[in-house]
Amino acid sequence: MRYNQPQIYDRKDKSGDVVFTFISKDVREAMKEKRRKREDTLTAEILTSHILSLTANFYIPMIQKIHKTDDEWRQQLTPEQYRVTRTKGTERPYSGEYCEAHDPGLYACVCCGTELFESTTKFESGTGWPSFTAPIEDERIRLEKDYSYGMFRVEVLCNVCDAHLGHVFNDGPPPAGTRYCLNSVSLVLKRIADSA
Ligand SMILES: [Zn+2]
Numbered sequence: 001m002r003y004n005q006p007q008i009y010d011r012k013d014k015s016g017d018v019v020f021t022f023i024s025k026d027v028r029e030a031m032k033e034k035r036r037k038r039e040d041t042l043t044a045e046i047l048t049s050h051i052l053s054l055t056a057n058f059y060i061p062m063i064q065k066i067h068k069t070d071d072e073w074r075q076q077l078t079p080e081q082y083r084v085t086r087t088k089g090t091e092r093p094y095s096g097e098y099c100e101a102h103d104p105g106l107y108a109c110v111c112c113g114t115e116l117f118e119s120t121t122k123f124e125s126g127t128g129w130p131s132f133t134a135p136i137e138d139e140r141i142r143l144e145k146d147y148s149y150g151m152f153r154v155e156v157l158c159n160v161c162d163a164h165l166g167h168v169f170n171d172g173p174p175p176a177g178t179r180y181c182l183n184s185v186s187l188v189l190k191r192i193a194d195s196a
Helices: 025-055 070-076 079-086
Strands: 008-012 018-023 105-109 115-118 141-146 153-158 164-169 179-182 187-191
Touching: 018 025, 025 141, 025 153, 025 164, 070 079, 079 164, 115 187, 141 164
Parallel strands: none
Antiparallel strands: 008 018, 105 115, 105 187, 141 153, 153 164, 164 179
């Protein structure tokens, strides 16, 4: 008889320590669904606040777009830069040049050179990808909903040339709580000493 089987219970060893927590499948599914809904709501908040910050300006800045053909991008970029920025790829975690970089400077788009993120907003996220709390200006990046791989995420793109940069999450440090999780290969660091 298993009618009174609890849906969540701890399996303990002889000394009473919890060795395993049993969670029945329907409860697990319900928890997953709840978590997914919460993530959708929170990431939707990032999108909304980004759009509000853009429209809160008295003017909408004109962004001079750069358009190139696929062949032109292929010629300009390395195969890995092309794969990540033009086909929405992701570099392997901890493989990127800027994952643990601390040099002061400006991180620009590897495709078009637009300066996007400042080194002062870079922080150690422990994720294996360079992470920033905010772009230099909101209008330099574009955010889009991304439903790939069965997840809902917010994609970050260069607003000038539409290069794929990475994703933004809401688990970053306070006060804003945003974490721009970017691919090193999408960026080029203009070190302050370089431009002096
Ligand atoms: Zn760009």
